[in-house]
Every structure is written in C-alpha cells, then in structure tokens.
Amino acid sequence: MPDATDRRILRQLLADPAIANADLAERAGVTSASLWRRLERLRETGVIRAIESRIDWRALGYEVQVSLRFTLDKTEPRAFDDFMAAARKVPEVTEIQTFLGTVDLRLSVIARDMAHWQQVYRDSILTLPHVSDSDALMLVSTIKDVQELPL
Amino acid sequence: MSAPLQPDATDLAILRLLAGDATLSAAEIGRKLGMTQPATWRRIKRLTEAGVIAGRRIVVDTAALGFGVTVFLGIRLAAKGRTSLEDFERAVTAIPEVQTVQHVLGQFDYRLRIHARDIADFERILRRRIMTLPGVGQVEANVMLSEERRPGPL
Numbered sequence: 001m002p003d004a005t006d007r008r009i010l011r012q013l014l015a016d017p018a019i020a021n022a023d024l025a026e027r028a029g030v031t032s033a034s035l036w037r038r039l040e041r042l043r044e045t046g047v048i049r050a051i052e053s054r055i056d057w058r059a060l061g062y063e064v065q066v067s068l069r070f071t072l073d074k075t076e077p078r079a080f081d082d083f084m085a086a087a088r089k090v091p092e093v094t095e096i097q098t099f100l101g102t103v104d105l106r107l108s109v110i111a112r113d114m115a116h117w118q119q120v121y122r123d124s125i126l127t128l129p130h131v132s133d134s135d136a137l138m139l140v141s142t143i144k145d146v147q148e149l150p151l
Numbered sequence: 152m153s154a155p156l157q158p159d160a161t162d163l164a165i166l167r168l169l170a171g172d173a174t175l176s177a178a179e180i181g182r183k184l185g186m187t188q189p190a191t192w193r194r195i196k197r198l199t200e201a202g203v204i205a206g207r208r209i210v211v212d213t214a215a216l217g218f219g220v221t222v223f224l225g226i227r228l229a230a231k232g233r234t235s236l237e238d239f240e241r242a243v244t245a246i247p248e249v250q251t252v253q254h255v256l257g258q259f260d261y262r263l264r265i266h267a268r269d270i271a272d273f274e275r276i277l278r279r280r281i282m283t284l285p286g287v288g289q290v291e292a293n294v295m296l297s298e299e300r301r302p303g304p305l
Contacts, residue, residue: 002216010211017207049210053169055303056205061155062304067255067262084299091304099223101293106223110303137225137257144244144252147209149218149266 002047005030006038007151010047014147017051057094057110064111065139069103072130079130080104090124156201161186165194166203167305173207218266220273221295224281225259229288238285246280259291270294 002010009028013019019027025035042048057065072079080098087093087107095108109125111117125134158166161184168180181191198204213221228239243252243263251264263281267273273292281290 007216010209010216014209014211017209045215047212047215049212050171050208051173052171052208052210052300053166053173054205054208055166055170055305056202057303059155059202059205060158067253088299088301093301094303095301096299097223098296098298099293100296102291103293106293135258137255137259137262140254140256142251142253143240143261144249146250148247148250149211149213149216150247151216 002042006042006047009035009038010042011148011151014149014151017147061112062110063113064117066109066111066117067137067139068107068109068125069135069137070105070107070128070131071102071133072104073132074104076130082129083131086128090120092120092124156198156203158198158203162194162198163305165191166198167302169195169204170302170305213266217268219269220267221298222265222267222273223293223295224261224263224265225289225291225293226261226263226281226284226287227258227289228260228286230286235286239287242284243281246276248276248280259289 005028009024009030012024012027021035021039022032025032028035030038039048070083072083076082083105084096084098087096090109092109092111093107094110095106097106098104099106107125109117109120111120156162164184165180168175168183177192177195178188180186180195181188184191195204213219228235239261240252240254243249243261248265248267249263250266251262253262254260255262265273265276267276273294277290277292281287
C-alpha cells in the first residue's frame with residue numbers, strides 16, 4: 001500500500017505529469033535517490049500502471065470527437081464480448097468503457113471532419129453488433145481535463 | 152494553430168511506441184525502428200513542437216489509491232443562458248473529485264468524469280456538490296466497470 005510519502009509524490013506527479021525528477025523530489029520533500037526507489041516500487045506494484053504520451057488528435061487533423069453511448073441487447077449472452085471485439089477493430093475508436101447504469105457502453109470516436117464522421121458512423125458504428133439503443137454527444141469544448149485525484 | 156502535421160509511417164510508429172510508454176528514450180525507439188538516435192530525436196522534437204505529443208498521462212491504479220469508484224455523469228442545465236453557462240463551468244471545475252468536464256451537444260450539455268472513494272462518497276459528492284451547482288437540471292450517472300484506451304488511428 002502506498003504510504004503518505006508515496007501519496008505526496010503521486011499528488012505532485014499527477015498535478016504535473018511532465019515534471020522533471022529533480023523538481024518532483026524537491027516538491028515531495030524527498031531525496032532524488034529515495035524518489036527513484038519509490039517510483040520504481042510504485043511501478044513494480046502496479047500503482048503506476050503506465051506512463052504514456054498523450055496524443056493531441058486535433059494536431060493530427062482530427063477535428064471531430066464524439067462520445068457514443070450504447071445499450072446492448074442483453075438477451076444475447078455474448079453481446080458485450082462481440083460488441084467490444086468489433087469496436088476494437090475500428091481505428092477511430094480511442095476509448096471503450098463499460099458501465100453499470102442507464103447505458104452499458106461508451107466509445108470515444110474521432111474523425112477528421114463531419115464528412116469523415118458520417119463515413120465512420122455509417123460504415124463502422126452502425127454495423128456494431130447487438131445494439132438496442134445508442135446516442136451521441138458531440139464534443140464542443142473541454143473545460144477541464146486533469147489527472148489529479150484528491151489524495 | 153498551424154496546419155495539421157502530415158505524419159508519415161515512421162512518425163506513426165514513433166507515436167505508437169510513445170503512446171504505450173512515454174519514458175522510452177530516442178535511442179531505444181531508434182533501435183526498435185532501425186533508426187539512429189539523432190534522427191529519432193529530431194522526429195520526436197518535431198512531433199512535440201507541432202503539439203501532436205501533448206504531455207504525459209500517468210495511468211494509476213485508482214482503487215489502490217483509495218478511489219474505488221469512477222462515475223461518468225451527463226448533466227443537462229435547467230435554464231440556459233450565457234451567464235448560467237459560465238457560472239456552472241466555474242463551479243463545476245472547482246470540485247476536486249471532478250477530473251474531466253466537457254461541453255457537449257446532444258442529450259446532455261456537459262459530461263463529467265468523477266472519482267469517489269466508494270458509492271457512499273459518490274452519493275455525498277452528487278448531493279452536496281453536483282445537485283447544488285448553479286443551473287443544474289437533469290443528471291444521469293453511470294458507474295464505470297472497465298476502461299480500455301485504444302491506440303486510435305496510428
């Protein structure tokens with residue numbers, strides 16, 4: 001279990017994920033040797049699962065981002081497995097979440113423009129299996145997007 | 152912003168590797184792709200300057216840190232108007248448990264991602280923080296069971 005010092009390190013790291021190790025050590029009040037050991041342990045124990053580069057799809061020309069929400073036909077026992085296997089094959093899908101609630105599943109889908117969105121929607125989304133209902137939320141703007149947790 | 156960068160196959164291969172592990176060095180990436188360290192470094196620099204590589208994501212085991220519940224909320228505002236949007240946005244972004252706020256078009260006006268310690272903690276956040284937001288109308292909550300990030304069209 002992460003202790004109070006680990007939490008302090010994680011709080012600073014999540015607030016500023018690109019922070020240099022020297023600055024992180026200073027802000028968390030630990031030596032750089034201790035920071036290195038603790039980060040290693042947090043990674044080994046899976047508290048830190050991964051450190052990934054964030055891709056800005058807009059900078060690659062993907063202007064459209066849609067949050068698609070689905071309810072599946074639960075009389076079909078393989079509904080979730082089949083749906084997710086098919087969704088994984090769609091390159092424009094960037095996130096898949098499953099839920100307990102009004103909706104069963106959500107996909108984040110990106111497209112270059114509305115014409116491309118229409119093509120992705122018709123060819124790759126409407127053909128996904130076992131869907132009983134779906135709706136779309138089109139992204140207008142991101143107001144807040146942080147990785148911090150109130151640790 | 153300038154015109155979107157047109158990445159070639161090598162750029163996409165670099166992005167694929169970095170999207171999986173941001174801590175890879177230019178030398179390690181170069182070795183995997185059969186390129187020299189300086190050539191790889193120049194491409195990473197160009198992708199970063201173009202804003203394609205936009206920082207890092209630290210993927211943590213939220214449950215191990217005491218946040219066992221992730222909830223996605225859809226919020227519809229009761230009364231629309233310019234002031235009320237601004238008031239709502241200011242208030243909602245100040246809630247520490249709210250990681251993501253997106254203004255959307257569709258059945259809802261906003262979508263939120265929230266981290267809570269447990270269901271009781273989520274209920275507290277919902278009642279004391281969300282339902283009291285200025286202009287809040289209909290709220291729909293979905294508790295996340297699993298999440299998978301995909302590489303996207305790389």
